[in-house]
Amino acid sequence: MPELPEVDTTVRALRPKVVGQELRSLRVFDPKLAKLPALLNFPAKVEELSRRGKYIIFALPQKLLVVHLRMSGRLAWDEGRGVPKHSRLILEFPEGRVVFIDSRRLGTVEVTEEFREELGPDALGDLSFLDEVLAKSKVPIKVWLLDQRNIAGLGNIYVAEALFLAGIDPRRQASSLKPPEIARLKKAIHQVLNEALAAMGTTLSDNAYRTPAGETGDYEPRVYGKEGLPCPICGTPIERIELGGRGTFFCPHCQK
DNA sequence: TCATCCCTGTGG
DNA sequence: CCACAGGGATGA
Numbered sequence: 090m091p092e093l094p095e096v097d098t099t100v101r102a103l104r105p106k107v108v109g110q111e112l113r114s115l116r117v118f119d120p121k122l123a124k125l126p127a128l129l130n131f132p133a134k135v136e137e138l139s140r141r142g143k144y145i146i147f148a149l150p151q152k153l154l155v156v157h158l159r160m161s162g163r164l165a166w167d168e169g170r171g172v173p174k175h176s177r178l179i180l181e182f183p184e185g186r187v188v189f190i191d192s193r194r195l196g197t198v199e200v201t202e203e204f205r206e207e208l209g210p211d212a213l214g215d216l217s218f219l220d221e222v223l224a225k226s227k228v229p230i231k232v233w234l235l236d237q238r239n240i241a242g243l244g245n246i247y248v249a250e251a252l253f254l255a256g257i258d259p260r261r262q263a264s265s266l267k268p269p270e271i272a273r274l275k276k277a278i279h280q281v282l283n284e285a286l287a288a289m290g291t292t293l294s295d296n297a298y299r300t301p302a303g304e305t306g307d308y309e310p311r312v313y314g315k316e317g318l319p320c321p322i323c324g325t326p327i328e329r330i331e332l333g334g335r336g337t338f339f340c341p342h343c344q345k
Numbered sequence: 346t347c348a349t350c351c352c353t354g355t356g357g
Numbered sequence: 358c359c360a361c362a363g364g365g366a367t368g369a
Contacts, residue, residue: 090363143364159364161353175353193352195364228346237365244363293363296354313363334348336361 090298091143091158093212093242094285095306099164100140102301103187106166107135110182112149119177119194128152128200142208142241147180154180155199156189162196164189166301192296212242213282216275223263223271230266230274231259232333243278246291249313249338251277258344259337260330284308312338 091099111132115125129152137148145164147154156164165173165188172179178189178198189198210218219240226233233239234248243251252259254277257270266274285291290306292298293314298306311321316329320340330337 092363095363157364159351160362191352192354193362195352197365232346235364246363291363294355298363333346335364 090160090293091163091290092244092247092285093140093143094247094282094288094308095290095298096140096143096145096158096242097213097286098289098300098306099158100138100145103164103166104138106185106301107147107180107182107187108138110135110184112147113181113183116179116181117177118172118179121194122178122198125178125198125200129154141204141206142211142237143244144204144206146204151202153201153204155197155201155204157197158191159193159195159197161193161297162189162191163298164301165299165303187301207238208241209237209239210241212240212278216240216278219271219275220268223266226263228263229259229332230257230261230263231337233263235333235335242282245335245337246310246313247278247281247285250281250311253277253312253339253344254280256343256345259332259339312340314338 111134113132117123133149135147139146145156166185168185173188173190175190175192176188177191180187231248234243255273257274285308288306288308289300290298291308292305312327315327315338317326320327320343323342325340325342327338328341
């Protein structure tokens with residue numbers, strides 16, 4: 090579910106709750122995560138909470154607790170004591186707890202000493218590197234933008250949205266983009282991400298992403314998931330194709 | 346570079 | 358029942 094805006098919203102909401110607080114214990118509800126508690130010494134003060142791409146990093150003394158939400162994961166903050174449905178892990182703090190809820194159980198949590206993921210530059214940062222790098226790749230631009238080693242943070246929704254705003258067909262070879270198109274793409278990526286951040290992300294369906302406080306994200310996609318519905322610009326029905334094994338939505342008239 | 350797999354839930 | 362799902366690792 091979560092892409093950069095959802096992860097960033099999660100981190101910003103949790104930061105004031107956990108930074109400087111003592112992590113008292115981990116409660117595990119999924120055998121896949123059974124080894125985690127033994128890897129930490131409790132209590133462990135949270136020194137920092139940060140985002141790298143779509144990863145969430147709790148910095149503890151000498152250790153990093155690294156969470157990736159994948160498709161259906163989310164982090165909730167509450168002061169309750171029960172175990173919410175689909176809980177996989179609970180981080181206990183004196184004044185509340187972070188609950189890792191993940192119905193599909195594809196999310197990952199690990200403890201390491203050093204963050205070692207091959208991530209491209211953050212999608213929210215300076216995108217001037219695209220000028221040079223896109224020219225070298227023959228893969229469809231949609232597939233290129235989804236690869237976190239190229240650019241970190243974009244996922245299936247916001248790639249679709251950015252390519253729509255930029256007026257670029259997702260099937261185009263990355264190397265075929267002309268300078269004006271790349272300029273439009275950079276602008277579109279930042280616009281879409283900033284819109285989504287302002288809306289606290291995208292909640293597509295009921296049981297999906299929520300902020301840690303349980304609020305929905307109110308970003309409304311223009312083309313993602315809109316197959317058959319009229320393009321918001323020209324009215325042409327939005328098409329759905331498959332690219333890189335993922336559903337891909339676009340306007341065949343506006344995106345060339 | 347592609348298919349397959351990891352999992353479970355939901356909607357048509 | 359099958360198709361599909363906001364992600365990513367893996368092996369062919």
